[in-house]
Amino acid sequence: MVAPTLEQIDATLARLSAAVAAQAAILMELESTPGRALIDPERLTGATCERATTALAALADAWNCYRTLTELLTAARAVRGDKVRVDARVTAELDALLHGPTAVPVLPGAPAGSPPPAVGIRPTELADRTDAALGSVRATIDEILAAWSRLLAILSATEGQLATADELAARLRLGDDAGRTVARRLLAELSDLTAADPLAVPDSLVTRLEAAVSTAQAGLDELARRHDTLPQALRVAAALLERIAALIDRAATDADRARSRILLPATQLPRMPAGVLDDERHGLRTWLDRLTAAAAAGRWKEASRGLDRWRELADATLISARRFADRSAAPLQTRDDLRGLLGGWHAKAAGLGVVEDPDLAQAYRHARSVLYTAPTDLDRATALVRAFGAAVDRRAAAGDGDPVPEAEAEVEVEVEADPVGARPDRGRETDRT
Incomplete structure (x- = not known):
């Protein structure tokens, strides 16, 4: 070498x-x-x-x-x-x-x-x-x-989230709940493992901790929303109750008017169940009064959850009240619609110049007499109005009669629409409303 x-x-x-x-x-x-x-x-x-x-x-x-x-x-x-x-x-x-x-x-x-x-x-x-x-x-x-830094950042963020959750719970006057208890247990487990064996911390533990904190925070956020919006929710409920009460009153008033003015079967206009508002146990008004008192006494969770159930019943009652109100108003509305329809066909007859035709005049007087007599037989009135309208349409199709100037037609309609004075034989017509 x-x-x-x-x-x-x-x-x-x-x-x-x-x-x-x-x-x-x-x-x-x-x-x-x-x-x-x-x-x-x-x-x-x-x-x-x-x-x-x-x-x-x-x-x-x-x-x-x-x-x-x-x-x-x-x-x-x-x-x-x-x-x-x-x-x-x-x-x-x-x-x-x-x-x-x-x-x-x-x-x-x-x-x-x-x-x-x-x-x-x-x-x-x-x-x-x-x-x-x-x-x-x-x-x-x-x-x-690197493992320690990552885990310490997670621990710090989680501790901050739990501290914020505890502050929110204190504001809401809530004690410990299962969600935060689980989160704290997982936090302690992660903290101990981070200090002793950071390389062995499983990702599943971090995932479980983050999920537990997120769930606990979401639950508190929902409770805070309920707490903070409860006064307004009670005011909205009170307004809804007044709407329901007004519909019930209107339905009762319309039903009473219909019974005195329209010839109806006894079962055609049923009323809302008695006590729907003021029943001691299940009435909407008495129930809402109890919820309002519970909220004033600090039992806001009880009041908020009860208000959810109250709203379900109130919404269903509102639908029923509308249906009853519509049914109660329908007979008088039908009568008024028939009166308007009769007046329209009469105006058409006047425009054609056939309003004084004896047959048409008789048909008109007959239909009008039934429509303006209480109690009104709607079935009979409907048939008479349709018959008069059909007769006018036939005369129009046949081309009978000379058109009447518009001003004259309006005067004639105005005279025909007055049941008092101009036509002495209309004295028995008693219902003009």
Whole structure:
């Protein structure tokens, strides 16, 4: 084997010196960084403890290799000196120190998991072994620190959310609930595991915690909405109650008017059930009064939930009240519609100039007499009005009669519409409303 030149030896010595200087800086950084405390196996458990133990063993090996390499380089510099030329013996000694195999002594009390002792390892390989150990230690610290940072951020955010939820619960005068109790238990579990074994924290635990906090917050938000909107909800309910009461009153009034003015079967206009508003137990008004009193006494949850059920019944009652009101108003509306229809056909007859035709005049008087006599027989009135209208349409289709000027037709209609005075035989017509 050809012996290296002095230039080659000096180059190797420079490279190894630079490597040792860089390793010294990394070792000092690792020992002084706050992350160094994160790999203390005494405070860790599980997977994180195993990784930390392995990292400490690698760090100890890095120090051992660094010291061995430093001692070797110190010896080599002493042999090399500062001479420009050296003899073959010095060159051979430097070659043995810088290129030959060396042994790394075994550390007393080496940590578990330490690499096996190095025997017959060259200085450049020793430098590579130190670099690898330092890289492993740094990667482990970075991994544990990243896990801790992520989990501490989650813990901090969750604690803030629960604190906000507790403040809201205090404002609503609520005690602990199952949702927040579960969230706190999961928070404590995550906190303990984060402190002892952050690398082993399962994603499912974080997911369960976030879901529990979200559920608890959503429940409180709904309760806060109910609490804050309850006064307005009670006012809206009171307005709805008044609408229902007004419809019931209108239906009763229209039904009474219809019974006195329209000839109806006894069962055609049924009334709303008695007590729908004021029944002691189930009346809408008495129930709403109880809910209002409960809210005033601070029992807002009871009042809010009761108001939901009250609203269901009130909405159904509103539909029924409208239906009864429409049915009660229908007979009088039908009568009024027939009166309007009769007046329209009479105006048409006047426009055709056939309003004085004896048959048409008789049909008109007959229909009008029934429509303006109380109680009105709607079935009979309907048939008579239709018969009069059909007769007018037939005369119009046949082209009978001469058109009457519009002004004259209006005068004639106005006279015909007055049942009093102009037609003495209309004295029996008693219902004009």
